[in-house]
Amino acid sequence: MMLDDLLNALFPSHDTQVEAEGILCGTAQYGQDKTAAVVGLVNRTPLGVDGALSLAGHVLEVIRHSPGRPIAVLIDAQSQRMRRRDEMLGLNEYLAHLTKCFVLAGQRGHRTVGVLFGRAAAGAFIATGLVQDMLAAVPGGDPVVMDLPSMARVTKLPQDRLEALSKDTPVFEPGLDHATPIGAVAEIWNDGDLAEKLAMALDGQPGAPDRRDEIGAERKGRLKAAAIAKRVAQEATAHA
């Protein structure tokens, strides 16, 4: 889905712009005359130090000036920018900063909802998509850790073997069909009224506890994580 089509489908009206580095910002109406902040990383742009800083600045603006306003985060990106300059300048700190600003927003009463409508990979996916209170996807959403040819190179397994293996498990192959059973994507909005679905999502609980491991267990896509995390706490309390 193109950005303009998505914006029109999600909001009755909106006032948004795309700035340098593919950074989306603005506001939009949703539900019964309520206002949401809209930010994002779009136009299939990789996330480098400049873009991460700019996006974090928009999030801090919302926290400072619009208490309680929910934030919709639209995502069609690449991975983190793979340049020596970005790494030299400390890209990890910039991505961490952006991540922290989103989590801080949730903690201060801004519900954050990611809408994945294109590609998102690796560091960019973690800092814009996986960090939100809720992550939804629309058709075209394409989460990737690593593509299968690269994975074949790293794991030293032939690609056709990997393709065969991926039929039995959602744990390594890219794509929405695999991100959803493990709990990474909460909902896929395939049909119906997108604006209504987003409005419901934006009215959810800000800073909600991270239940993705339990969702992964319920959907039988990630069987061990939730139980292991709980057992650590149980053993720790027993030894306290």
Place this chain on the structure above:
Amino acid sequence: MNNAFTKYRTWSWYEATARERVANLLDRGSFTEFIGPEKREISPHLALFDLPEAFDDGIIVGRGTVRGRDVLLAAQEGRFMGGTFGEVHGAKLVGLLRYARDYQDAPRVVVLLLDTGGVRLQEANVGELAVSEVIRAVLEARMAGVTVIAMVGGRAGCFGGGGIVVGIVAGCCSRIVISEQGRTSVSGPEVIETNMGVEEFDSRDRPLVWRTTGGKTRRLLGGADAYAEDSIDSFRDVAISLLDRIPAFDLDTMEKEHARLTQRLEKFGQCHDTPEIWKAMGIAEPDRIADLSDEDFNQIAQAQKEANHDAR
């Protein structure tokens, strides 16, 4: 902090295994492990790839004392699958952090001995999600008043061997202790070279790799809060010295961090290599940073404005 640089004769952090680091960092006999290797909670995914499992999935989590202070601790084993995050590996760390977050009588300090190539590609989707859950749990623990200290100086460094992110985890902690060996980045040099070409980043140019991602660079820029000699004793003493002043995770800190990172881009965003940055920072012999002894380097680092802050 200079007394942390007396001649240590003990274990090299870099050479030690995760279990050796834990045993020598903590007070003797104080360690209790949670879901230890005897429980054999192995990765459910590696067998698909005919890869051997580890009974602890490459991470140790537990509690103990450091010079009498109660801590929770996690240590990644860089020698097993590059210390990478898989489902079980990540869940053990998430569980530890949530325990710190939820129980007020749990130790208020969590020490993370990071030694990881990033996401375990054989478990790519669940590994990446685990990293994201760890980040969230670190920040929720900090908001509950827990101090999370990262230690980076192991073989695997702290970055994405597969182009995937763990430097972000370190960047979310309250404080970071690093040694010269502690490389931190988001994409590994090999990944950048593979994707963008050797002209962008020559991963075989070792001096270039070290001065771009190494511990000295991270410390001078302010990406790490303290510099340790490559020994377990040094990491311990330096970490203890940081405990007196810990930044809160709140709006004020984030605004300060934003200003700090904005200034870095304004001042150094046009530099092509780290010696140019060191020169712009006013360091006398910018080309000699790599050759300096730990002690001499630490003196320079402690005098730099950019390197010493509470904005994380």
